[in-house]
Amino acid sequence: MSVDNLWNSGLKSLNCQPDHAQLNQLKQYVELLNRWNKTYNLTSVREPKDMILLHVFDSLVVADYLKGNSCLDVGSGGGLPTIPLAIMQPQRLFTALDTNGKKTRFIQQAVIELGLKNVSVIHDRVEKWQADSKFDAIISRAFSSIHDFVSASSVHLSKQGCFYAMKGQYPTAELQYLPQGFHLAASHQLNVPFVDGERHLLEICTKSI
DSSP states (O other): OOHHHHHHHHHHHTTOOOOHHHHHHHHHHHHHHHHHHHHHOOOSOOSHHHHIIIIIIHHHTTGGGOOSSEEEEETOTTTTTHHHHHHHOTTSEEEEEESOHHHHHHHHHHHHHHTOSSEEEEESOTTTOOOSSOEEEEEESSOSOHHHHHHHHGGGEEEEEEEEEEESSOOHHHHTTOOTTEEEEEEEEOOOTTOOSOOEEEEEEEOOO
């Protein structure tokens, strides 16, 4: 399958309908990630085709589930899922946070080159960062532990906000150890185009009193 067909088929499967400018931004992001990755080792994924599947499509598959006007991406790495989501959702404000300076420098450069006005980049630890406001959504692909993700990030969640944990297999054991005051509000099994293996998105919200 050609790269163009891969883009078209995958985005159609995801029910994403980018305009011409958005599609060019998605493609440019993959080009930037591939170029920087050769020097800075931003991701273990080496081939641009695989980056489309394992990074861009894997990010966009959660787009329809996010709620609210603001989203914090904890452990954003090379800007995932922030950059693909920000391209497709210009109405939502995204903040990409990571502790790795070379990764946040890459994200900032990508934001500049792609002309994204709805992305902020923070180089800090989530538990130490002092934000100016709370977030409606907090998402992560990076945390191995849901408990650690929620515990470290909860100070940044708005009163009616939710966490969105992107996982592979359904984490039955992890969910037994959610921090006090939080519960699993919804679970979504995800289908990433042309990618085998399980993917789940877990919505974790504060318990109603």
